[in-house]
Amino acid sequence: MEKITLGIIGAGRIGKLHAANLAANRNVRIKTISEVKIDPKLNDWADSLGIENVTEDFNEILNDTEIDAVLICSSTNTHVSMIIQAAEAGKHIFCEKPISLDYCESSQALDAAQKAEVKLQIGFNRRFDHNFKRVREAIMEGNIGDIHIVKITSRDPAPPSKEYIQASGGLFLDMAIHDFDMARYLTGSEVVEVCAKGAVLVDPVFSQMGDIDTAIITLKFANGALGVIDNSRKAVYGYDQRVELFGSEGCVSISNDFENNAEWSTSDGVFRDKPKLFFLERYNDAYIDEMNQFVESLLNNMDVLVSGNDGLQAELIAGAAKKSLDENRTVLLSELKATLK
Ligand SMILES: NC(=O)c1ccc[n+]([C@@H]2O[C@H](COP(=O)([O-])OP(=O)(O)OC[C@H]3O[C@@H](n4cnc5c(N)ncnc54)[C@H](O)[C@@H]3O)[C@@H](O)[C@H]2O)c1
Secondary structure: OOOEEEEEEOOOHHHHHHHHHHHOOOOEEEEEEEOOOOOHHHHHHHHHOOOOEEEOOOHHHHOOOOOOEEEEOOOHHHHHHHHHHHHHOOOEEEEOOOOOOOHHHHHHHHHHHHHHOOOEEEOOHHHHOHHHHHHHHHHHOOOOOOEEEEEEEEEOOOOOOHHHHHHHOOHHHHOHHHHHHHHHHHHOOOEEEEEEEEEOOOOOHHHHOOOOOEEEEEEEEOOOOEEEEEEEOOOOOOOEEEEEEEEOOOEEEEOOOEOOOOEEEEOOEEEEOOEOOOHHHHOHHHHHHHHHHHHHHHHOOOOOOOOHHHHHHHHHHHHHHHHHHHHOOOEEHHHHHOOOO
């Protein structure tokens, strides 16, 4: 393949972002975007990026023999059937996280992609972030030694809308799933035990949706390491994304990214601007790299950098966290894996 021809399903927040980033890649032609809510503004936007067609029916993408690969950026509850249909149509697939709201269904989607021998990359963009990549390098180079403790802080600046919460699958599947993936990615070890505590401290709307807005999740890894993740849907000072890994030979940590590194000191204290606002700002470069790497793996027939199995493993951890919260006990990952056929 000299140039990759793509179709994109879903022109919401993330679909539009990926489309804009891919439009800047000279190895890519975006032929079609499908969106159930088409308006004139969407057509103008697509024109401005050189996208050739806008359609309400994603089957137009799947039936188009010129299209090599499809990006699934629609709401989570649509992903599984789209992956299965895209695989059957022989398209390579990039699918946003989470693969689905039910890990058994996600597993079926992975089977379909494997059977069709198409590539399937999952949207764990943080793996492409310069800070997290450097932490992983330090670990892989042995600078930290054997990992003993993983600490991840992941807090959003503000909660999403009620409609979004309702369809999101809950805090563990929608939000903490990035942290579960990061924990596996940085330690290079699978999670074997999960214990989660949750609370509604930000907005009672989360209770009405049967969800939580605050969580502490402890993890035990196959290599013996222990982990702790804390999540909040509202950090008043901005997007808070930090990790620390402590091991037998040392410690590595990253703090937040800022728009600038200006710091001023007065008689009242030492001050600086808040961290970058949210995921679109903090991970802008990571999203670009994520798309470019997906295209590279198609052009050069290489493995994708975030596999379908990575998506499934993170969903299993999310499922274990939910079960732990609901049943007020530590849950073994093997309990969930036993329910996969
Ligand atoms: N990796 C990340 O950082 C990240 C960030 C945000 C969202 N996401 C994920 O991306 C997905 C979309 O999230 P979003 O925030 O962009 O949501 P969104 O609601 O802004 O966009 C989803 C779009 O898909 C469209 N859609 C739904 N069904 C469709 C269909 N059958 N055909 C075509 N279009 C359809 C909707 O009309 C909507 O415009 C979710 O799975 C979410 O979890 C990932």
